[in-house]
Amino acid sequence: MSQGIRLSEQQAMRRALQLALGGWGRAAPNPLVGAVLLKDGQVVGEGYHAGFGEPHAEAVALRTSAAPKGSTMVLNLEPCSHQGKTPPCVNAIVEAGVKRVVIAVRDPNPEARGGVEQLQKAGIEVETGLLAEEAATLNAPFLWSLRRTDRPFLAVKVATSLDGFLADASGRAKWVSGVESRDFVHWLRAGFDGIAVGRRTAETDDPQLTVRGAVPPRVAPTRVVFTRGGLRSDLHLVRTAKEVPTIVITDPASRVTAEKALAGSGVRLISAEGRLPALTALRKAGIVSLLVEGGGNLITALLADDLVDRIYWIQAPIFLGSGTRAFGERTPTLLGDARPWIATDRQAMGKDTLLALEKELCLPAS
Ligand code: AOF
Ligand code: ZN
Numbered sequence: 001m002s003q004g005i006r007l008s009e010q011q012a013m014r015r016a017l018q019l020a021l022g023g024w025g026r027a028a029p030n031p032l033v034g035a036v037l038l039k040d041g042q043v044v045g046e047g048y049h050a051g052f053g054e055p056h057a058e059a060v061a062l063r064t065s066a067a068p069k070g071s072t073m074v075l076n077l078e079p080c081s082h083q084g085k086t087p088p089c090v091n092a093i094v095e096a097g098v099k100r101v102v103i104a105v106r107d108p109n110p111e112a113r114g115g116v117e118q119l120q121k122a123g124i125e126v127e128t129g130l131l132a133e134e135a136a137t138l139n140a141p142f143l144w145s146l147r148r149t150d151r152p153f154l155a156v157k158v159a160t161s162l163d164g165f166l167a168d169a170s171g172r173a174k175w176v177s178g179v180e181s182r183d184f185v186h187w188l189r190a191g192f193d194g195i196a197v198g199r200r201t202a203e204t205d206d207p208q209l210t211v212r213g214a215v216p217p218r219v220a221p222t223r224v225v226f227t228r229g230g231l232r233s234d235l236h237l238v239r240t241a242k243e244v245p246t247i248v249i250t251d252p253a254s255r256v257t258a259e260k261a262l263a264g265s266g267v268r269l270i271s272a273e274g275r276l277p278a279l280t281a282l283r284k285a286g287i288v289s290l291l292v293e294g295g296g297n298l299i300t301a302l303l304a305d306d307l308v309d310r311i312y313w314i315q316a317p318i319f320l321g322s323g324t325r326a327f328g329e330r331t332p333t334l335l336g337d338a339r340p341w342i343a344t345d346r347q348a349m350g351k352d353t354l355l356a357l358e359k360e361l362c363l364p365a366s
Contacts, residue, residue: 016036016057017131017134023049024187025191025216027049029142033057034047034076035048035061037061039067044065044066044068052218054086058093073093073098074101076103077105079101079103080109081114093124101125103126104131104134128366136362140310143362145288150276151280153289153290154289154290155292155312156299157185157313158311159176160315162315162317166325171323174205176316177349179350180352194287197295198225199228199229201295203232205294208236225248227249230257232261242266249271249282252273254271255269276305295324296325315353315354316351341357
């Protein structure tokens with residue numbers, strides 16, 4: 001990043017990242033993109049990509065601005081250079097007379113990339129790398145999916161006591177966290193292609209795993225249950241599988257029994273031996289981002305297999321002393337050998353605290 005970035009551009013990039021979230025649950029599998037137009041340090045236009053197939057952030061910002069000529073466009077992703085579902089954004093930027101473009105991260109999508117070079121060819125000044133880490137975190141599932149096709153981007157969400165228990169000693173998990181955190185979870189679910197739990201959680205909590213918040217997803221996330229030996233058929237998840245897509249993953253040895261138990265329910269059965277093959281099967285089924293909500297056994301196993309990319313950890317201000325651990329025992333690691341996670345967000349959520357952690361940043365090459 002060069003010295004040419006101004007304070008107003010940094011503020012505009014923060015605003016662009018915020019605006020981009022307007023597409024949460026609606027834009028995927030496309031990225032979340034926000035764009036701000038600045039003139040003499042003042043905002044003269046704003047836009048975001050509101051939904052898959054809808055106009056790109058750049059086009060919205062230009063269309064709604066009264067004075068795009070001579071302005072600086074600040075946005076979190078390199079403008080596209082391709083004719084996709086909408087015309088190339090670089091053309092719109094050049095035609096509008098924008099004189100400078102500030103970008104957080106380049107677009108690794110082979111169809112759309114190359115906007116930087118095209119803008120430069122048209123005589124427009126371009127800067128890249130401003131708030132690149134924040135932008136990479138924002139679009140991690142999109143950036144990940146272009147790099148890796150073997151499994152979905154995997155996030156874990158847990159709500160625990162301060163001492164790390166998901167449920168108390170009597171097995172009760174409702175409600176460790178407060179109402180604000182529950183609203184957050186419904187918002188969170190809207191942004192994932194799949195919401196998963198293990199068999200024990202499915203059978204003891206009998207959850208719905210649907211999105212019941214203010215932001216409705218464009219496509220309802222698929223519910224996924226990881227099992228060995230099938231799943232009880234009287235569960236809410238099974239009974240509503242004709243209304244909400246539901247996948248049950250079972251080991252090959254239990255396939256026939258599971259098929260009989262779930263016949264006619266609408267559940268899609270996938271058999272896979274082991275966690276990575278199960279995740280690979282989910283990716284093949286179109287699930288690019290997966291949110292795992294429990295229980296402790298599944299989360300611990302996924303962490304041990306190094307399959308977790310992100311953690312949303314809601315900490316309630318209580319001690320439980322005993323109960324079900326979110327992060328169970330693992331092979332000991334000595335200090336110095338432990339690989340630190342990257343804290344990308346710390347937020348008060350009512351009386352609770354959200355800590356968001358990323359295993360590594362998916363930064364595209366600049
Ligand atoms: C978006 N929104 O604001 C920007 C995108 O399928 P299309 O034609 O909508 O193009 C999608 C690609 O365009 C997307 O994967 C990304 O590489 C690029 N930029 N996409 O959906 C936007 N700026
Ligand atoms: Zn575009």
